Every structure is written in structure tokens, then in C-alpha cells.
Amino acid sequence: xxxxxxxxxxxxxxxxxxxxxxxxxxxxxxxxxxxxxxxxxxxxxxxxxxxxxxxxxxxxxxxxxxxxxxxxxxxxxxxxxxxxxxxxxxxxxxxxxxxxxxxxxxxxxxxxxxxxxxxxxxxxxxxxxxxxxxxxxxxxxxxxxxxxxxxxxxxxxxxxxxxxxxxxxxxxxxxxxxxxxxxxxxxxxxxxxxxxxxxxxxxxxxxxxxxxxxxxxxxxxxxxxxxxxxxxxxxxxxxxxxxxxxxxxxxxxxxxxxxxxxxxxxxxxxxxxxxxxxxxxxxxxxxxxxxxxxxxxxxxxxxxxxxxxxxxxxxxxxxxxxxxxxxxxxxxxxxxxxxxxxxxxxxxxxxxxxxxxxxxxxxxxxxxxxxxxxxxxxxxxxxxxxxxxxxxxxxxxxxxxxxxxxxxxxxxxxxxxxxxxxxxxxxxxxxxxxxxxxxxxxxxxxxxxxxxxxxxxxxxxxxxxxxxxxxxxxxxxxxxxxxxxxxxxxxxxxxxxxxxxxxxxxxxxxxxxxxxxxxxxxxxxxxxxxxxxxxxxxxxxxxxxxxxxxxxxxxxxxxxxxxxxxxxxxxxxxxxxxxxxxxxxxxxxxxxxxxxxxxxxxxxxxxxxxxxxxxxxxxxxxxxxxxxxxxxxxxxxxxxxxxxxxxxxxxxxxxxxxxxxxxxxxxxxxxxxxxxxxxxxxxxxxxxxxxxxxxxxxxxx
Numbered sequence: 045x046x047x048x049x050x051x052x053x054x055x056x057x058x059x060x061x062x063x064x065x066x067x068x069x070x071x072x073x074x075x076x077x078x079x080x081x082x083x084x085x086x087x088x089x090x091x092x093x094x095x096x097x098x099x100x101x102x103x104x105x106x107x108x109x110x111x112x113x114x115x116x117x118x119x120x121x122x123x124x125x126x127x128x129x130x131x132x133x134x135x136x137x138x139x140x141x142x143x144x145x146x147x148x149x150x151x152x153x154x155x156x157x158x159x160x161x162x163x164x165x166x167x168x169x170x171x172x173x174x175x176x177x178x179x180x181x182x183x184x185x186x187x188x189x190x191x192x193x194x195x196x197x198x199x200x201x202x203x204x205x206x207x208x209x210x211x212x213x214x215x216x217x218x219x220x221x222x223x224x225x226x227x228x229x230x231x232x233x234x235x236x237x238x239x240x241x242x243x244x245x246x247x248x249x250x251x252x253x254x255x256x257x258x259x260x261x262x263x264x265x266x267x268x269x270x271x272x273x274x275x276x277x278x279x280x281x282x283x284x285x286x287x288x289x290x291x292x293x294x295x296x297x298x299x300x301x302x303x304x305x306x307x308x309x310x311x312x313x314x315x316x317x318x319x320x321x322x323x324x325x326x327x328x329x330x331x332x333x334x335x336x337x338x339x340x341x342x343x344x345x346x347x348x349x350x351x352x353x354x355x356x357x358x359x360x361x362x363x364x365x366x367x368x369x370x371x372x373x374x375x376x377x378x379x380x381x382x383x384x385x386x387x388x389x390x391x392x393x394x395x396x397x398x399x400x401x402x403x404x405x406x407x408x409x410x411x412x413x414x415x416x417x418x419x420x421x422x423x424x425x426x427x428x429x430x431x432x433x434x435x436x437x438x439x440x441x442x443x444x445x446x447x448x449x450x451x452x453x454x455x456x457x458x459x460x461x462x463x464x465x466x467x468x469x470x471x472x473x474x475x476x477x478x479x480x481x482x483x484x485x486x487x488x489x490x491x492x493x494x495x496x497x498x499x500x501x502x503x504x505x506x507x508x509x510x511x512x513x514x515x516x517x518x519x520x521x522x523x524x525x526x527x528x529x530x531x532x533x534x535x536x537x538x539x540x541x542x543x544x545x546x547x548x549x550x551x552x553x554x555x556x557x558x559x560x561x562x563x564x565x566x567x568x569x570x571x572x573x574x575x576x577x578x579x580x581x582x583x584x585x586x587x588x589x590x591x592x593x594x595x596x597x598x599x600x601x602x603x604x605x606x607x608x609x610x611x612x613x614x615x616x617x618x619x620x621x622x623x624x625x626x627x628x629x630x631x632x633x634x635x636x637x638x639x640x641x642x643x644x645x646x647x648x649x650x651x652x653x654x655x656x657x658x659x660x661x662x663x664x665x666x667x668x669x670x671x672x673x674x675x676x677x678x679x680x681x682x683x684x685x686x687x688x689x690x691x692x693x694x695x696x697x698x699x700x701x702x703x704x705x706x707x708x709x710x711x712x713x714x715x716x717x718x719x720x721x722x723x724x725x726x727x728x729x730x731x732x733x734x735x736x737x738x739x740x741x742x743x744x745x
Contacts, residue, residue, distance in 0.1 A: 075237050075270035076278065081123040081130055088211030088220045090121075090132060095277050097121035097132065101301075102283035102329075103244065103256035108295040109333040111254055113326065114138050116246040120258060124271050126232050128207070128224040129160055129240065136216035141178040142247040147188035148687060150175045151245060153253065158206070159241035160223045164266070168193050168228050172206035176217045185210035185219060190685065191715045193228075195727055202227050204715075234273045239266040258283075261358055284350045284358040286311075291369055291388050291415060294341070297333040298323060298352060305330040307353045313362060314345035323352075338365045369419035370453060377449060377461030378606045391415055394424060394449055400467040402439050408449050408463075420454040433526050439467045446526060460532055462523055517610075517649055524611035534612035536602040538620075541587050543596055548625055555630035555655075555736065556598040558617060559586040560608050560639030560646075562661075585636065589726050596736060598626060608635070608642025610649045617653060629740045634658040636722050637689065641665070644697065651676045656738040658731075661686055661721040663693035667700035675743045679709040679734065681725040683716030709734075 079096045100120040105111060116139070121132040133156055142153045150173045151157055161169035171190035177183040189204040207222040225232050243265075244256040258280070259265040282304070287295035296311050296319060304323050309332050311319035318340055323330040341348070343364045350358040369388070376393035392415060394408040405428040410416040416424070427448045430436045439445065449461040527533040543554055562585075587601045602608075602616055613633075621628055633654045635643035640662015647657045648666050656677040664670075678701060682694035691712065701708045713724040725731065 075268040077270045077272040077276055078122050078124055079272055079274065079276040081125050084125050084130055086207045086209045086220050086222050088209040088218050093121060093132060096275055097123040098276065098278045100258050100280040102281050102299050103258055104283045104285040106255040108287055108297050110297055110299050110331045113328055115248055118244050118256060120242060124232060128222040131158060131221045133219045135176060137246060139248055143175045143179040147173060147175060147186050150188060153247055155245045156219060157243035158221060158223060161239050162228055162230060164239060170204045170227055172221065172223065174208060174219060176219055177210060178217055190717060192720060196715050232271065234271055236271045238269055240269050241266045263360055282357060286348055286350060286358060286360040288363040291365060293335040293337055295333065295335050296350060299329055299331045302329050310351045311336060312349050313341060316345055366418060366420055373419045373421060374459050377451060377459050392419060396447060396463050398465050400439055400445060400465050402467065404438055421451050422454055423452045425450045429526055433529060442467045520609055521611055534609055536604055536612055536616045538603060538616060539587055539601045541590055541599045543598060544594060553625050553627035554598045555596065556600060556626045557632045557634055559601045560635030560642045561585050562637030562639050585722060589723055595732065598624065607638060610646040613646050614650055614653060630655050632656050632735055635662060636660040637662055647676060648672055655740040656735060660725045661689045661718055663689045664697035667696055670700045670704035670706055673706050675707050677707045677738055681711045681721060681728065683713040683721040683724065685715055686718045686721060688718040
């Protein structure tokens with residue numbers, strides 16, 4: 045009898061990434077042996093494979109319930125030759141095929157992604173992204189190569205490549221590929237172990253892109269493969285996965301051969317059984333998907349384990365939902381510093397209008413009080429301030445107002461959020477048309493568009509504040525001054541690495557670099573310890589690289605739990621100059637991705653505080669203000685394979701700075717994607733010599 049009462053009937057796209065199982069009897073720790081294929085020709089045909097090759101017919105999915113096999117099915121075969129890792133993929137679907145023209149973005153639509161590396165790290169890694177060429181007649185399969193092997197100079201003689209062939213079949217295609225060993229400097233031999241990953245992407249009407257993966261029982265998407273001389277006909281026909289991330293429930297799913305219909309599916313946590321169900325026939329296979337209330341799960345009981353007829357097919361860490369909800373609530377309060385919010389954060393985000401009515405100022409409320417209670421919120425308080433920073437309870441004049449939202453948690457700590465709002469002056473309503481980009485005929489609908497109760501929209505607020513006359517910079521400065529006055533100012537802690545010969549008691553002063561990390565280094569919480577802060581950001585950025593590359597600079601890795609606020613960066617600089625023996629004439633600002641964008645914002649507002657700046661993989665959104673940089677030396681660095689902050693984005697900043705008469709250098713890192721541009725910058729020829737030569741005073745002569 046089922047212990048759950050409902051089946052997952054809709055896709056939870058924002059749950060955490062899918063985890064898959066191996067075939068019964070395999071373990072997550074053991075490498076899967078793959079056979080050697082002799083006289084293999086890459087032609088899209090399977091005759092020369094015979095019965096050899098590890099065969100995978102079941103894949104974990106990134107959503108539930110499992111997609112109908114008619115909508116998408118795949119078979120993977122893997123083997124090896126003296127030349128490379130051989131992959132044969134058969135795809136079928138009764139749905140239309142969708143492919144993009146730019147193969148570097150192929151992964152966003154119908155495609156196959158192949159990854160090959162040695163060692164469990166994103167190093168010595170190559171990736172092939174393949175479009176099957178099924179969306180249009182007369183189009184062949186195409187590939188794009190992504191190179192994550194490190195310093196491009198070290199791999200210049202070994203281009204990332206992939207041999208490819210396609211044969212059309214009824215309802216789909218057969219794709220055959222060979223990833224050469226030589227591009228990883230590997231010598232093929234029995235016993236060699238490598239790591240391989242495959243993502244199968246299929247766009248489904250009404251659902252968007254679905255992804256199918258072959259991953260280990262522990263959920264790692266990289267399979268360990270061992271090259272073998274023995275003929276092997278391993279079949280992997282069962283996949284199970286657990287989907288966490290939803291605040292009310294977790295999802296459980298299994299797909300298996302049709303003959304397994306009726307097999308018992310059980311979910312256990314320690315000695316507690318959470319689910320007892322059965323697989324049902326689903327066309328040419330059997331499958332099951334269920335949901336389990338989160339309240340039934342206790343993280344203290346250990347991992348979640350999924351069994352099929354007594355054999356474990358998947359394991360996953362049990363979610364600590366109250367803690368995760370508390371973090372989501374923190375992120376909701378932080379708001380725009382985190383960018384776009386996820387579904388749960390939106391459900392926890394306090395509701396407060398951005399357009400005010402005359403009279404009493406409103407109090408914020410939780411849209412779902414029960415969810416906020418489960419997140420550990422004891423109270424939500426709202427304090428309002430007028431344009432001069434005075435505490436108020438009623439509107440007095442048209443213009444800007446600010447609300448400080450304070451949430452007190454069960455654990456005793458408080459987290460604050462900041463919201464801007466405006467009381468409109470009806471007589472100046474017409475002036476909003478240009479600020480909001482509205483056509484004349486839409487002005488009459490403006491009040492409807494700006495109805496009280498509208499969710500927070502920072503761009504709209506920026507346009508409304510002072511009815512279009514309140515700039516983004518002034519908005520940040522206003523909040524910074526108010527928070528400082530109230531004792532709530534943003535304080536960026538930092539990790540540092542001082543030069544070996546640094547002497548805090550002498551007369552000498554040292555040059556310094558302030559480094560702003562990217563979004564991947566954001567802190568999990570405002571309550572994170574310094575150890576968590578450093579592990580989250582600094583160790584993966586400049587400080588981590590500099591550990592093996594001593595420099596003359598004092599290095600400061602600022603730590604943020606959101607975006608970068610220019611006034612707060614300057615506050616951190618003031619603290620550094622006060623506490624350490626740093627030469628204020630030789631301070632460099634450098635940042636990556638979100639930190640690169642922060643670098644642009646900081647120098648646009650405070651160019652006179654720095655000797656030079658190096659924005660890495662970070663676009664500038666303020667190209668019209670480049671004249672404010674004056675003669676500040678700026679060295680822009682961007683990978684030409686960066687699809688997050690593209691080369692085009694970087695070129696816009698360069699062109700705007702040149703047009704403003706600025707002092708700009710630009711380095712393109714060939715073949716380097718987003719993540720690789722950090723180390724690529726640190727290792728750019730002449731970079732450190734150039735940084736060492738920069739003096740703020742030189743611009744004043």
C-alpha cells in the first residue's frame with residue numbers, strides 16, 4: 045500500500061539537479077569497465093560495434109514525472125580505441141526538433157554534451173557540444189568544442205577536437221563521436237581510468253528544455269570509466285533519482301525495462317520507510333514517480349536511499365528544509381543584490397508597494413506566512429524613512445521613501461532588507477513618460493500599471509524616485525548613508541595575503557589589490573563564518589592562485605553575499621588603509637564576473653581612489669558614463685569563448701572608454717570560457733609588471 049497519496053504530476057524545474065543510479069549491483073565508487081573496439085570507423089553506423097560497448101538505456105531526468113518514452117528516448121554505447129573514447133548515441137522523438145544556429149549555444153536546445161577528463165576536478169577537461177542536425181533538411185550534425193584545460197599556452201599544440209558522424213534513422217538519428225586521448229595527453233592502455241559525462245538535451249513543447257544524464261548512484265554526473273581488454277556487454281537499464289529543493293515535498297522517480305512493472309520501490313531514511321510503491325508499465329518501459337512531504341524527513345536520520353526490489357539504486361543527502369528556507373528568506377530580503385529570485389525566494393519575499401498612497405505608510409507582510417514560519421521567522425518589522433533620512437510613519441511630500449525590513453529568526457539573529465518607494469506628484473505624472481519609456485497613449489494607464497501592491501521592481505523604482513531625477517548612483521549613496529546612520533551599513537569582511545617581507549611596524553608602504561569575487565563566491569548567509577566566507581570565495585579567486593605565485597602586492601579578497609555596492613567597497617578600502625601599511629597611491633581594483641561588473645561600477649563613481657582597474661569577464665552597464673574615469677588605466681580581459689559575459693559585452697565597454705578618451709587595454713583570451721578567464725588574467729603576459737608600474741599620482745602630472 046502506498047504511504048504517499050499522490051503522484052508528481054507536474055514538472056518542478058527549479059528543484060536541484062537530477063541524480064541518477066547505476067544498474068543494480070554497481071557501486072558509486074567502482075569504475076565501469078568499457079571494452080576495446082578494434083577497427084572502429086566513425087561513420088554513424090553500429091555494425092562495427094557488434095555486441096560490444098557498455099550500453100545505457102535509462103537516464104535520470106531533471107524533472108518529474110519521467111517524460112514519455114515516445115517524446116524522447118535514447119541509447120548510449122561507450123567503448124575505446126587506441127585513438128580515443130568512442131561514443132554512439134541513438135536518439136528518437138515524436139516531438140519537433142529544435143536547434144540553434146550558433147553551436148556554442150547548442151546546449152540550450154536539442155543537443156548532446158560530451159565531457160572527458162582525467163581526475164575529479166574541472167581541469168584537463170574538454171567538452172564537445174553536438175547538434176544532431178534534425179531540425180532542418182540538408183543540415184549535418186555540427187559540433188563546438190569547449191576547452192577547460194587551463195593555460196591556453198600549455199595546450200596550444202593540442203587543439204580540443206572531436207571526430208563526428210551522423211546517420212538519420214526513423215524518428216531521429218544515430219550520432220557517433222570519438223574524443224581523442226591525445227588532447228588530454230593520455231596514452232590508451234588497459235587499466236587507464238578517465239571520467240566521462242553525457243548530457244542529452246531535448247526541447248519539449250510546454251516544458252522547455254529537458255535534460256537526461258547518466259550518473260552514478262551517488263548523483264555525480266561524471267562516470268568513472270576503466271579501459272578494459274575484456275569483451276564487455278554491460279547493460280544499464282535502470283535509473284532512479286531524487287529531486288529536492290521544493291519547500292513542501294521531494295520527488296522520487298525510477299525508470300526501468302517493461303519487465304520490471306510491479307517491482308517494489310521503497311524510499312528509506314535510516315530505519316524509517318518513507319515510501320512503498322510499485323513501478324507501472326509505460327509503453328516500452330516501466331516507471332514510477334511519487335512525492336513525499338518534506339515534514340516526513342529528518343536530516344538527523346541520515347541520507348535518503350531509494351531501493352528497487354531491495355537493491356539500492358540511488359542515494360541523496362536529506363534536505364535540511366528549515367535551514368534552506370531560512371537562506372531563501374535571507375536572499376529574498378537582500379533582493380536585487382542577488383539578482384533574479386527563485387520560486388521559493390519569491391514566495392518568501394515580503395510584500396510592500398513601490399508606489400505609495402498619501403497617508404499612513406504601509407507595513408510589509410509575508411505573502412505566505414506559514415512558509416515564513418517554517419523558515420524560522422518570528423517577526424517582520426517595517427520602519428520608514430523620508431528623503432532626508434528621518435523616521436516617519438506618514439507620507440508628507442511627494443518623492444522618495446525608504447523602508448527597512450527587519451526579520452528576527454528563531455535562532456536569535458536578525459536579517460534586514462531595504463526597499464525604496466515613491467509618492468507620486470500627480471502634477472508631474474506626465475514627466476514619467478520619458479523616464480519609463482512609455483508612449484503617450486499609455487500615460488493614461490500609468491496609475492493602473494503602478495497600482496499599490498506591485499511587487500518590488502528595482503528598475504521601476506529607479507525611474508520613479510524623484511520622478512526620474514534620482515540616479516542609480518544617488519540611490520545607492522542614499523541607502524548607504526541611511527544604513528551607516530542607523531548602524532546597519534554593509535560591511536565587507538575580507539581575507540588577505542600579505543607579501544612575505546611585509547612589516548607592519550616599519551615605514552615602508554606596500555601596493556595592494558582589492559579583489560571582488562564573482563557570483564559563485566557569494567556567501568551562503570550573512571551569518572556565515574570567516575572560514576565559510578574564505579572557502580566560498582577567496583580560495584577560488586586571486587588568493588587561491590597567489591598561494592603558489594608570490595607577489596609584491598598585499599591582496600585583499602572582499603567577501604559579499606550579493607552584488608557589490610561602490611560606497612561599501614570604498615568603506616572597506618578606508619578600513620584597509622587605516623589598519624595596514626598600504627600605499628594609497630598604489631591601490632588596484634580587480635574583479636571577476638559579478639566582481640568585474642562591480643569593478644566597473646566602483647571606478648565609475650570613485651576613479652580617483654585607484655591607481656588602475658582590471659575588470660575580468662564583467663560587462664559594464666554604464667557605457668554612457670565612461671568620461672568619469674578620466675585617465676584611470678583600465679585593462680579589460682575576456683575569454684572569446686565566454687558565453688556568460690561575452691566578448692561583445694566587453695568590447696562595448698572598451699569602445700565607450702576609448703570614445704571618452706580613456707586609458708584602456710584589452711586582452712582576449714583565445715578559447716577561454718567564463719570560469720577560465722580568472723587564471724587566464726593572472727597569467728597574462730605583462731600583467732603583473734603593468735600593475736606594479738601603476739601610480740595614482742602619475743595621472744595628476
